Amino acid sequence: MISLRRTVVKLRSKARKEIAGLARSGACLRLTLAATIALSATACRRDMFHQPYSRPLEKSDFFRDNEMGSRPLVAHTVARGHLDADSAFYRGKIGTNLVDAFPMAVTRETLERGRERFEIYCAPCHGRTGEGNGLIVQRGYPAPPSYHIDRLRNAPVGHFYDVMTQGYGVMYSYAQRVEPMDRWAIAAYIRVLQQSHNSTLADVPADQRAALERPK
Numbered sequence: 678m679i680s681l682r683r684t685v686v687k688l689r690s691k692a693r694k695e696i697a698g699l700a701r702s703g704a705c706l707r708l709t710l711a712a713t714i715a716l717s718a719t720a721c722r723r724d725m726f727h728q729p730y731s732r733p734l735e736k737s738d739f740f741r742d743n744e745m746g747s748r749p750l751v752a753h754t755v756a757r758g759h760l761d762a763d764s765a766f767y768r769g770k771i772g773t774n775l776v777d778a779f780p781m782a783v784t785r786e787t788l789e790r791g792r793e794r795f796e797i798y799c800a801p802c803h804g805r806t807g808e809g810n811g812l813i814v815q816r817g818y819p820a821p822p823s824y825h826i827d828r829l830r831n832a833p834v835g836h837f838y839d840v841m842t843q844g845y846g847v848m849y850s851y852a853q854r855v856e857p858m859d860r861w862a863i864a865a866y867i868r869v870l871q872q873s874h875n876s877t878l879a880d881v882p883a884d885q886r887a888a889l890e891r892p893k
């Protein structure tokens with residue numbers, strides 16, 4: 678009887694010790710978990726990404742005299758390379774009138790450059806022939822008008838430059854992506870596309886007509 682009680686007591690104390698041990702290792706586990714979270718949380722701190730900064734001319738208390746984050750623009754000055762005084766070239770307009778003639782010489786190289794830029798920036802919507810059925814439109818973007826409608830055939834060339842510069846309706850501006858000379862090159866290439874849809878045999882140089890009339 679006595680030996681039985683002893684065994685029970687022994688077993689009980691063993692069990693107690695074990696439970697205590699388990700609890701300790703549980704605490705240890707919790708501690709490890711907390712430490713891991715704390716460590717990974719420090720690894721996720723994004724303060725290199727979120728630094729305080731101000732945009733040029735934005736209101737800020739950095740400069741006391743003008744309450745901006747940068748120095749004010751100096752009156753009556755133009756930054757180097759930003760004169761843009763040639764209104765016909767940089768705006769496609771003189772006053773409010775769209776220019777009707779190219780403000781630079783149009784060469785074969787201009788047209789080839791224009792075709793290349795057009796196929797990159799415009800053809801996805803306007804289609805490679807300017808009919809307004811590019812792939813983006815075929816997938817649901819609003820369809821632009823064809824370049825071959827009378828209104829756009831008769832539009833001054835400054836209109837095409839202006840549309841690229843300012844955007845037009847749902848079409849956004851390309852001023853950030855296509856520099857002025859390339860905008861003119863594209864406008865020249867649009868004229869080529871328009872011409873290609875509205876030509877007769879009489880427009881083909883005489884010595885090349887026979888080649889067109891020859892059956893395939």
Ligand code: HEC
Pocket residue numbers: 795798799800801802803813818819820821822836837840841845846847848851855863
């Ligand atoms: C993301 C599609 C998209 C791209 C790319 C795009 N356009 Fe357009 N464009 C349009 C849409 C849509 C309209 C019609 C806008 C409206 O009427 O609201 C339009 C209209 C025009 C018009 C006609 C404006 C008028 O008088 O009706 C011209 C010209 C034009 N785009 C030229 C260009 C040129 C040049 C490029 C390349 C630099 C270009 N677009 C790139 C979608 C595009």
